[in-house]
Amino acid sequence: MDYTVIIGLEVHVQLQTRTKLFCGCSTRFNPDHPNTQTCPVCLGLPGALPVLNREAFHLGMKTGLAINCEIPSFTKWDRKQYYYPDLPKAYQISQYDLPMSQNGWLEIEIDPETRETKKVGIIRAHLEEDAGKNSHDESGRGQDSKVDLNRCGTPLIEIVSEPDLRSAQEARKYLEELKLLLTYIDVSDCNMQEGSLRCDANVNLHIHQEDGKTIPTPIVEVKNLNSFRGVEQAIEFEVKRQWETWQESGLSLHDVPKETRGWDADRGITLEQRGKEEAADYRYFPDPDLAPVTVTDAERERVSGELCERPALRRGRLEKDYQLSVYDAAVIIDQGLAFADYFERVAAGCQNGKQAANWVTQDVLRELKEGGLEISAFSIKPEVLAALLEKVERSEITTKSARTVFQELLKSDQSDPGVESIQSIIEDKGLAMVTDTGDLEAAVQAVVAKNEKAVADFQGGKQAAVGALIGQVMREVKGADPKVVRELLIEKMS
Ligand SMILES: [Zn+2]
Incomplete structure (x- = not known):
């Protein structure tokens, strides 16, 4: 059964x-x-x-x-x-x-x-x-x-x-x-x-018997549930309670009037209220x-025209238009309309949806949560974040440097730092990517010369040995692209 x-x-x-x-x-x-x-x-x-x-x-x-x-x-x-x-x-x-x-x-x-x-x-x-x-x-x-x-x-x-x-x-x-x-x-x-959203749940069971018949248990209305968790727990409780009651009493839908019960969140039970x-x-x-x-x-047509794109449709569109994962699209949509608009402006501006999604769902969202802020009050405007990410995209700065710029923008005295602030932070902090490989090659040469053991390990097949050397080169040449450093190191040691 x-x-x-x-x-x-x-x-x-x-x-x-x-x-x-x-x-x-x-x-x-x-x-x-x-x-x-x-x-x-x-x-x-x-x-x-x-x-x-x-x-x-x-x-x-x-x-x-x-x-x-x-x-x-x-x-x-x-x-x-x-x-x-x-x-x-x-x-x-x-x-x-x-x-x-x-x-x-x-x-x-x-x-x-x-x-x-x-x-x-x-x-x-x-x-x-x-x-x-x-x-x-x-x-x-x-x-x-x-x-x-x-x-x-x-x-x-x-x-x-x-x-x-x-x-x-x-x-x-x-x-x-x-x-x-x-x-x-x-x-x-x-x-x-x-109390702007309250829910009553009507719950009963259809019990399937061995002879193929279905018996409905009495319907119970659980009143005034005011949290998602409350709704879930109250229904789970009712399912269990109704199953046990049915096994004891055998009373079905038409044997008793509809019952109203209240959810006691502290005790985790529903209580009888009235017929x-x-x-x-x-x-x-x-x-x-x-x-x-x-x-x-x-x-009807006028009001219909006022409706924005519904969340379910927009979720699907974000996945398609920006090649987002189901998870990222859902996180963005769940934050509400203004947040989804923010994301789309960043993604359109830097022309890399996946990167925009990473930043918006991690860095931006974390700042909002820590500061108890709404996206509308966030000091880095989508155009500014887009310009910053575009610099990463064009290999003008590393992702790590972009995070430094992001933090500097947040610390900025200006309530609304503009795109031009990015360049001045990059210059002040010396974050521009080193494209002159002359400097870089010299540094790589020096590090390889100093680390005979690591080089021997690498040549003996230990790929991980490169990692420690990358760090040393990066300390020498600020703003170097770690990918380029890795390639140069491997080239030198092979
Ligand atoms: Zn009144």
Whole structure:
């Protein structure tokens, strides 16, 4: 007997508008000043009327199109009723039967070895407003509960996948790819610590029996996962728990109602929360305060035209255009849009994609990480790095000298050192490659004369003996090309 894991994800993403979905309050993350970003609309005071934020709808369309959804011509708003302290209106404005986008997909790579990919279906993506935040005193001393309504009314897009994912690793991969895509198209910062990207996972097992029948276990929704690791661990835990529960109880999908569980990251377990409401429990009905939205073909086309090259396509293009390894292309793309743009400007400028990739993914990335910097704030502009690498390419300086110049550029007082700084550093430090082989040959001659033992070793077949001699020559003649030195040494000793 065996089983298949069935996972569908519901992802809530905060759209990066300045103001809330139906009022002019700020959406800034501001937990230190609770209840300062509210108004009669998002507090749900009597007589207040919501007005749709056009930018939120626009970002919603961008998202829908980027995940290959249809954008219907007509969409409307519905009230989802439930009572909770963080929802003063006692209903959430959402979309029920006519979402603003549907029937899409997102492609993920499921095997880095074979590069096998998989299209994960997307049932729908709809807009809705966020609720506030409750916090409870869990010290055990008091019973102090607080409500912060700053978040109330913040625009969210909820992206609901088909149950197409088959493992915790696939679910993580899907989330990572989705996050990357949404930051590329600039609809959300997807900051998981601040709650800009949250995920609920629907998990169950299809148990294959010896007679060929398949029995589905009850579906469990694990709520509010806010890290990639949390998603992966919670699903792994659920798979194990459901398998054990099934073996004990034998209860299948239709024997029990859908269950909601919460992920306790500290203990690494899911805990039962409540029976899951069905749609009927929410008594959805169209919101009478808001006009439906119609979308024309021209608008769809315009928004479609605003989308940049998607990360998956760009990854493939970098491999092809610059002969990059799969790994290098992935590292570059994963750093985000601005970083990928930086790389392409360096690669185009020095006309050696592989070398540009080495520098950008190692030297530049290390500096950014150490300094806690974004690429936009990096002091060496892509044109300057390209000019430096071109000098290596033309054998004007060695790679080692280029690293010295790179460090000098970083130390430069100028916030934005230009291409001309490279030449002056090379001159100041005497880094120019020695092309006059006269000097070099004299130095090689002298070193060979001084090192009888090494020469004998080499002549006896010890190739490694050359290494020590190269170092000695390089100390004599600064800026010599080590490749040339090696050749000259071998020539002299052979
Ligand atoms: Zn408001």
